[in-house]
Amino acid sequence: MKKNITISWILLTLLSIIFALIFIFPLYWALATSFKAETEVIDPNWSIFPKAITIASYIDVILRSQITTWYVNSIMTSFGITILVILISMPCGYALSQLNFPGRNILFFAVLASIMVPGTALVIALFVLIADMNLINTWSGIILPQILSPVCVIVYKQFFDQVPKELREASLIDGASEFQILFNIYIPLNWGITTALALVTFIAAWNNFFWPFIMTTQQDMFTVPVAITSVDDAFGIFYAREMAVAMLAAGPIALIYLIFQKKVTEAIMMTSGIKG
Amino acid sequence: MSKYKKNIVISAYILIFPFVLIYCLFLLYPTLYTLLFSFTNSPLIGWGDWVGLENYIKLWNDKFFWKSLKNTFVFVFWTVIPNTIIGLMCAMMISRIKNFLLSGALLACFFLPHILPVTVVTEIWQWMVSKQFGIIQEGLDYLGFKRIGFFSQRAWAMPMVALITIWWTVGFNILLFIAGLKNINPELYEASDIEGASALQQFKFITWPLIWPITALVLTLQLIFQLKIFDQMYLLTGGGPFNSTLVVLQLVYKQGFQLNRGGYASAIAMVLFVIIIIASVLQYQVLKSKDRD
Numbered sequence: 001m002k003k004n005i006t007i008s009w010i011l012l013t014l015l016s017i018i019f020a021l022i023f024i025f026p027l028y029w030a031l032a033t034s035f036k037a038e039t040e041v042i043d044p045n046w047s048i049f050p051k052a053i054t055i056a057s058y059i060d061v062i063l064r065s066q067i068t069t070w071y072v073n074s075i076m077t078s079f080g081i082t083i084l085v086i087l088i089s090m091p092c093g094y095a096l097s098q099l100n101f102p103g104r105n106i107l108f109f110a111v112l113a114s115i116m117v118p119g120t121a122l123v124i125a126l127f128v129l130i131a132d133m134n135l136i137n138t139w140s141g142i143i144l145p146q147i148l149s150p151v152c153v154i155v156y157k158q159f160f161d162q163v164p165k166e167l168r169e170a171s172l173i174d175g176a177s178e179f180q181i182l183f184n185i186y187i188p189l190n191w192g193i194t195t196a197l198a199l200v201t202f203i204a205a206w207n208n209f210f211w212p213f214i215m216t217t218q219q220d221m222f223t224v225p226v227a228i229t230s231v232d233d234a235f236g237i238f239y240a241r242e243m244a245v246a247m248l249a250a251g252p253i254a255l256i257y258l259i260f261q262k263k264v265t266e267a268i269m270m271t272s273g274i275k276g
Numbered sequence: 277m278s279k280y281k282k283n284i285v286i287s288a289y290i291l292i293f294p295f296v297l298i299y300c301l302f303l304l305y306p307t308l309y310t311l312l313f314s315f316t317n318s319p320l321i322g323w324g325d326w327v328g329l330e331n332y333i334k335l336w337n338d339k340f341f342w343k344s345l346k347n348t349f350v351f352v353f354w355t356v357i358p359n360t361i362i363g364l365m366c367a368m369m370i371s372r373i374k375n376f377l378l379s380g381a382l383l384a385c386f387f388l389p390h391i392l393p394v395t396v397v398t399e400i401w402q403w404m405v406s407k408q409f410g411i412i413q414e415g416l417d418y419l420g421f422k423r424i425g426f427f428s429q430r431a432w433a434m435p436m437v438a439l440i441t442i443w444w445t446v447g448f449n450i451l452l453f454i455a456g457l458k459n460i461n462p463e464l465y466e467a468s469d470i471e472g473a474s475a476l477q478q479f480k481f482i483t484w485p486l487i488w489p490i491t492a493l494v495l496t497l498q499l500i501f502q503l504k505i506f507d508q509m510y511l512l513t514g515g516g517p518f519n520s521t522l523v524v525l526q527l528v529y530k531q532g533f534q535l536n537r538g539g540y541a542s543a544i545a546m547v548l549f550v551i552i553i554i555a556s557v558l559q560y561q562v563l564k565s566k567d568r569d
Contacts, residue, residue, distance in 0.1 A: 116556035125306035
């Protein structure tokens with residue numbers, strides 16, 4: 001009986017490992033392809049490991065495409081979105097959590113309701129709005145449709161609710177304003193939440209395809225994820241180069257995830273309970 | 277009057293102002309605009325004439341609309357249920373491994389695709405199944421099958437995009453399920469071990485009923501997410517072959533941006549809007565019942 005269990009345990013574990021390896025294989029294959037020479041990529045005698053590792057494709061992409069421009073666009077818009085989301089959501093979450101004001105319940109209901117609203121279904125109206133503001137093909141045009149985050153407001157409210165009331169009352173007696181209380185007590189006590197929310201917001205913004213795709217028409221305004229589809233046209237069927245560009249697009253995000261794995265996981269948990 | 281303190285109310289309004297402004301500008305206004313636009317024959321930019329329900333009548337008789345609606349639901353079917361089942365399976369697989377390093381490595385394998393931009397996912401898979409040099413095609417050769425145009429053959433396009441979507445998104449579900457499994461009291465399993473329960477019985481009587489709230493959450497989250505399908509489909513098949521993978525959001529994009537029919541596109545968008553709101557209300561109910569438990 002006991003032995004039976006250990007054999008099935010080993011088998012199951014092996015099976016899990018094999019399944020995980022199959023699962024990750026496309027990613028490995030893309031990475032391996034990006035380090036091969038173009039001639040090896042289309043060689044019928046292909047092999048799982050590159051026969052000769054070369055970074056020729058990466059150099060080619062960096063020198064012959066506008067990838068640095070796309071990187072700047074991606075970095076600027078992703079940072080812009082992240083900073084604005086935090087700056088807009090945090091005070092609102094604080095007000096909903098700690099302050100009593102007319103319309104508070106209506107606002108809270110409006111925040112909850114907006115989680116259900118699919119922004120992408122409003123694409124026509126949002127495009128027209130951004131066009132009216134003359135912001136097509138600008139960083140602002142990419143940023144603006146992505147800065148409303150009711151989920152962040154709710155998460156902030158939930159965490160601010162848990163801060164002991166005594167801290168607030170003590171500083172009120174000391175004559176602190178609401179803004180001082182928010183910045184000196186509530187934000188420092190919740191840095192963990194802010195980093196977690198900032199990380200997932202940044203990842204989502206960097207990865208977003210839909211809004212930059214809709215809001216830009218010029219190549220030099222593309223973000224990296226949008227731009228890499230246009231590299232196809234420029235390069236034809238050179239797969240090593242396409243994979244190199246894909247790896248360059250995924251690299252920063254994969255790095256952020258691997259460094260902040262725990263924080264990212266935590267943030268996903270926090271936001272998914274209510275995220276739509 | 278005494279209920280509110282004046283300086284607190286003023287502070288509150290200053291604090292909520294940015295959010296309320298953005299909310300009105302980028303949510304309320306576009307929603308109303310889309311609704312009103314859907315009753316006009318407007319082009320993409322600028323207002324046309326008020327035509328009442330004409331767009332909705334046209335939509336009712338538009339076979340492409342019905343086709344896109346059907347395709348969207350077929351896609352939802354192909355993704356939501358397998359995604360949930362595979363997610364739960366992988367989560368159980370990972371959480372039974374006690375070695376921290378090994379379970380962490382396994383989780384990373386499943387979760388890494390989830391953090392990739394969609395275009396990287398589509399690029400990778402276009403290379404994987406490329407008719408000429410794709411490694412999957414080499415595999416088919418090896419097994420003696422004919423090569424398959426995965427995105428150009430009607431029978432394959434939809435299931436293939438669904439498969440790729442599952443590969444991309446299942447890591448998220450695994451994460452939620454692992455968290456759920458952690459909350460199940462291990463003593464329940466120990467007790468049933470002593471009673472001689474089989475693994476299958478343990479799953480049926482302990483794991484499944486106790487994980488159900490998470491399963492319901494994953495199902496509804498997936499439902500809402502996959503109803504908005506556009507990116508992968510547009511990038512991989514462009515709606516083809518012969519509109520067999522044309523989905524609602526892509527029809528909105530096509531009518532609005534490519535055919536310059538803003539009014540009609542808005543009418544289609546309103547239908548999608550309502551469907552997703554219904555799905556979200558469903559999810560809200562599920563979450564509420566979860567909190568009660």
